[in-house]
Amino acid sequence: KKRYGELKHQIVGVSPKMLIQNLRNLERYGLIEREVYPTVPPRVEYSLTPLGTSLVEPLAVLGEWAYQHIADVKMAMECYDSNPDPNNYWEPK
Template sequence: MKPRHHHRSEDCRAVSAVLQRVGDKWTVLVVSMLGSGPMRFNELRHAIGGISQKMLTTTLRSLERDGFATRTVFPTIPPRVDYELTDLGRELLIPVTALADWARANTGRINAAREQFDSTPKQ
């Protein structure tokens, strides 16, 4: 019998591929913002701050491609485009929210550990 901690390389590659998509900071921020409901492109861009138009476009397209978000175009003048989480995206919101909450709760501890590490002479 194989030990429980043993993972096949295919499993590791699969996990790595998913984490590469959902673990980058822009994906986490966009998913978090869309967690409160549909948003337009410029609403997202202003709410996130610091994200370029190109990066937001790339992130939204990736989220669409992977089935986490939908893009709906409304036939108005000018056209209105809304982005919204799918059921899969709302499932992703659960660990993303937990991670964001954990980061906020532990920022002080992490900064203190960094300061201690940086101030300790290295041999």
């Protein structure tokens, strides 16, 4: 379980508006649940649902793939951005 403030500090560079929007979307998709405690000030905690937990491993694999291939992705982006001819594109080795 994480409180909003904890998430805000852990996710660098995200605006409060974008964080709230994403949390609402994740809740809508059934990936997280939001629990509101009747305290003053109000306390809200977010946690993964079973569906959200089922994504942890696939996302870790995707993250590892991205880490291993970041140079290729950057090269492809640079080639694409610098090439005005859409028929002549970069292919990975």
